Amino acid sequence: MIALFRRALGVPVVGLTRAACVFALLGLGLMSYSIIDQRAIPVIVAMSVGHAFGIAAFACYLLAVILDIRNSRTLAVSEPRNSSLDE
Amino acid sequence: MHGSWLGGAALLTAAAAAVILVTFLVQKPALTLNRKLWLFVGIGVLPGLSAVASTVTGMEATTQREFCGSCHVMASHYVDSSSVQSQSLAARHSRNPFFGKQSCYVCHADYGMYGYPVTKAGGLRHVYLYYFGGYHQMSASEADQKIHLVKQYDNLNCRQCHTTTAADWRRIPDHQSMRAELESNRVSCASAGCHGFAHPFNKLAQARTGPSRGAP
Numbered sequence: 001m002i003a004l005f006r007r008a009l010g011v012p013v014v015g016l017t018r019a020a021c022v023f024a025l026l027g028l029g030l031m032s033y034s035i036i037d038q039r040a041i042p043v044i045v046a047m048s049v050g051h052a053f054g055i056a057a058f059a060c061y062l063l064a065v066i067l068d069i070r071n072s073r074t075l076a077v078s079e080p081r082n083s084s085l086d087e
Numbered sequence: 088m089h090g091s092w093l094g095g096a097a098l099l100t101a102a103a104a105a106v107i108l109v110t111f112l113v114q115k116p117a118l119t120l121n122r123k124l125w126l127f128v129g130i131g132v133l134p135g136l137s138a139v140a141s142t143v144t145g146m147e148a149t150t151q152r153e154f155c156g157s158c159h160v161m162a163s164h165y166v167d168s169s170s171v172q173s174q175s176l177a178a179r180h181s182r183n184p185f186f187g188k189q190s191c192y193v194c195h196a197d198y199g200m201y202g203y204p205v206t207k208a209g210g211l212r213h214v215y216l217y218y219f220g221g222y223h224q225m226s227a228s229e230a231d232q233k234i235h236l237v238k239q240y241d242n243l244n245c246r247q248c249h250t251t252t253a254a255d256w257r258r259i260p261d262h263q264s265m266r267a268e269l270e271s272n273r274v275s276c277a278s279a280g281c282h283g284f285a286h287p288f289n290k291l292a293q294a295r296t297g298p299s300r301g302a303p
Binding site for chain 2: 013014017018020021022024025027028031032034035038039040041043044046047050051054057058061064065068
């Protein structure tokens with residue numbers, strides 16, 4: 001689990017954000033289709049797979065935001081050192 | 088589409104979210120704070136609203152008679168219930184303007200605190216049996232002979248509307264004499280000697296081939 005989390009931290013923010021968009025679009029597609037075609041399978045798929053895609057999308061987005069904040073903090077800490085070295 | 092304005096709201100919010108997401112995917116802009124907020128709306132807020140609205144619409148759809156009749160093995164039940172000529176108990180209840188469009192659900196749902204989730208779980212079991220329990224390949228006439236209730240029909244479902252405390256109910260001598268049997272489900276309201284079978288063609292089909300316990 002920790003290894004998975006560390007690996008996730010290594011994923012680029014842009015890649016995560018794009019993955020979140022794709023997951024969200026897939027989930028929205030399934031949920032929208034279930035409104036147009038209200039038979040058993042589309043409704044069940046929308047409420048299970050569709051919602052899972054939605055949760056995955058939001059999780060990816062949150063991770064991307066956390067990583068982005070972490071990266072910007074790291075950058076902010078390292079910048080003064082660099083400037084002192086320049087001097 | 089049975090849908091109410093909620094179905095439209097689900098589609099509208101999904102479309103709005105899709106516009107934000109596709110724009111982001113196509114334009115590939117830098118992740119500024121402004122973009123992050125837009126993405127929060129496109130990934131979190133709008134899909135969340137769409138999910139809630141589509142879930143409510145979907146759950147509502149699963150209570151409709153058309154939904155139950157969308158599996159071919161329910162064709163006879165659906166046709167009989169929807170027939171304006173039929174005098175079966177199911178058909179007469181389906182003509183009720185208050186709940187007729189949801190007659191399958193109203194008469195077969197479990198009541199009580201956990202009635203709704205229990206009924207929905209039972210519905211999932213039906214879907215499983217349809218696709219993996221052999222019903223998908225079964226002809227409609229074959230299904231008429233095999234389909235039966237998984238447990239005895241609870242008279243409580245009838246009594247949700249037909250109260251046993253009303254003077255009209257108590258006035259009937261058979262109701263009075265069989266009160267204990269009716270309350271303990273030893274005698275069904277929907278039996279041959281009482282108000283008749285809800286789906287009589289089903290009982291006739293089973294009577295021709297003998298009682299079947301091949302599938303619940």
